[in-house]
Amino acid sequence: MPSSNGGTSVANSIQSLDNGLIVSCQPVTGGPMDTAPIVVAFALAALAGGAQGLRIESAPYVKAVRAATDAPIIGLVKRDLDASPVRITPWIEDVEALAAAGADVIAYDATQRARPVPTNELVRRIHAAGKIAMADCSVISDARQALDEGAEMVGSTLSGYTGGPEPTEPDLDLIRAMRALTPYVVAEGCIRQPHHARAALKAGARLVVVGSAITRPEHVTSWFRADMDEAVGAHA
Numbered sequence: 721m722p723s724s725n726g727g728t729s730v731a732n733s734i735q736s737l738d739n740g741l742i743v744s745c746q747p748v749t750g751g752p753m754d755t756a757p758i759v760v761a762f763a764l765a766a767l768a769g770g771a772q773g774l775r776i777e778s779a780p781y782v783k784a785v786r787a788a789t790d791a792p793i794i795g796l797v798k799r800d801l802d803a804s805p806v807r808i809t810p811w812i813e814d815v816e817a818l819a820a821a822g823a824d825v826i827a828y829d830a831t832q833r834a835r836p837v838p839t840n841e842l843v844r845r846i847h848a849a850g851k852i853a854m855a856d857c858s859v860i861s862d863a864r865q866a867l868d869e870g871a872e873m874v875g876s877t878l879s880g881y882t883g884g885p886e887p888t889e890p891d892l893d894l895i896r897a898m899r900a901l902t903p904y905v906v907a908e909g910c911i912r913q914p915h916h917a918r919a920a921l922k923a924g925a926r927l928v929v930v931g932s933a934i935t936r937p938e939h940v941t942s943w944f945r946a947d948m949d950e951a952v953g954a955h956a
């Protein structure tokens with residue numbers, strides 16, 4: 721049982737999410753859905769549909785969603801930095817802003833890449849703020865290091881996002897490998913259909929995060945478009 725952040729309450733918070741569906745409400749940046757009222761509406765609609773928790777980007781959006789629901793929130797901040805490829809919660813200020821805004825869990829990029837703040841320091845500050853640390857990992861060594869550093873939860877969030885073409889399928893092998901290290905595994909990334917979520921649970925995930933398939937209509941539309949274009953091309 722993770723205990724670096726106060727034992728029982730952390731354990732209870734995580735356990736309340738067991739087998740939970742978390743809906744990530746992160747609109748396409750600058751798109752027509754990228755406003756606080758729409759993020760709140762997505763969040764409430766997801767909860768009405770059976771989600772147990774939410775994943776929300778930016779302190780202002782966390783604050784807006786927190787004002788509308790007591791449901792667990794995984795908060796993160798995305799930044800595009802010049803000096804580092806790390807995007808998810810790279811700075812201490814981000815941790816503090818998310819904590820103040822009402823996030824219960826703070827997600828951070830746990831990859832072993834050049835970064836402005838070392839991961840052990842981010843975890844320390846997440847715990848100092850009384851929050852749970854979720855390590856967004858790309859490979860199993862990220863998860864190993866994150867757990868050594870005290871992160872309570874590890875996610876497959878960044879598998880396939882550290883170079884090369886973007887993935888289109890969940891990384892079930894990484895989920896299985898993480899489950900051998902800890903029970904607190906979050907399946908995240910490319911869970912686009914219910915059977916993906918089911919497979920992730922079978923692979924050992926305790927929580928499943930679904931984003932684009934529920935809250936990015938631009939992406940979903942483009943999936944239909946691409947398949948239809950392929951079909952037309954195939955028959956031309």
Ligand SMILES: CC(=O)N[C@H](C=O)[C@@H](O)[C@H](O)[C@H](O)COP(=O)(O)O
Nearest residue numbers: 744877881908909910911930931932
């Ligand atoms: C790689 C990266 O930056 N992932 C981000 C992490 O918060 C989000 O853009 C994803 O939408 C989220 O992980 C959920 O994944 P999907 O949208 O595939 O269900």
